Amino acid sequence: MINFTVGPVQSPDYVCEIGGEQVPYFRTDEFSQIVFESERIMKSFVNATDDSKVVFLTGSGTAAMEATVINTLTPDDKAIVVNGGSFGQRFVDLCKWHSIPYDELKLEAGYGITSDQLAQYSGKGYTTFLVNMHETSTGVLYDMEMISKFCKEEGLFLIVDGISSFLADFVDMQKFGIGVFLTGSQKALACAPGVSVVVLSTKALDRVSKTKSCSMYLDFSDALKNAERGQTPFTPAVGVIRQIHKRLKTIEEAGGVSSEMNRMHELAVDFRKRIEESGLPFELFSKSPSNAVTSLYSPQISAYEVFLRLKDEYGIWVCPNGGAFKDIVFRVGHIGSLTIEDNKLLVKSMVDLINKMEK
């Protein structure tokens, strides 16, 4: 199978090899060094300040989203939540679940945020802004410059779910004034699922120190205390953390985050060009696509049938959509170990399939 989904994605061989090894005991200096080095590289890749801290949580990306909400926000906050799809909805659900007062900036699917929309929230006593930098469900990358400027002007604490943006699109915690940046192991990190990574700015650390988490397992204060010695409070997904470490180090040695981002950008541009040239009856669904994903739609063709038949007849996974978009939109990921040759094969298979479907 060739995997063009948005996670889990194809891992490089050096990551898979770690998956095949015995999982080592971890209360050791050797494991602590792995955690310290991963923290250092994570911080440099998102341009966090030196005094920022990194927490490695065992749990998928949603665990990091929930942990961030319960460790940095309280019912005294008033949040703006960008809701452009299922991941925005998840932040809405988390605020509701944990009684954080919020208002939703609800977007039409496929569209980014406009400055007029933001302006409606100006000067109304908000304290916090929650956004999925790239709304993976629709493939929309938000304008972080604009969001960042708004948050700075309004003095808002900015929480960024960058789960599908890390390594794929430009992230700079200092430039954007990001309070918390979070990501997960199974997107562009291209490791096995199971670990999420949270980078906490000094503003976030200050909030954590004043907030009592309602969850023992997801308590950042405890995680931060353990992180001082390169450890976690409980047994982490040791194997996945070793994969993340290897992956971060390899990217660093190969030229760093920008070279990885450029690689993905080239794959995304190549794929979009091939789709256009193929004459296939698909259009880009997102008005501002990320490097991580291309979302495609066609009024005539069932997107879900394309997903099923590519899987069953061609050995290729693309990513179906759920809910109202199940038959309308499907997504092609550019994250993980993919090549231009893979793009060629996918487009060729799509042409063949659509010919069959139209007969």
Ligand SMILES: *Cc1c(COP(=O)(O)O)cnc(C)c1O
């Ligand atoms: C994948 C993803 C998540 C988290 O999903 P999990 O299944 O919990 O790992 C959250 N936000 C975004 C933007 C994502 O792409």
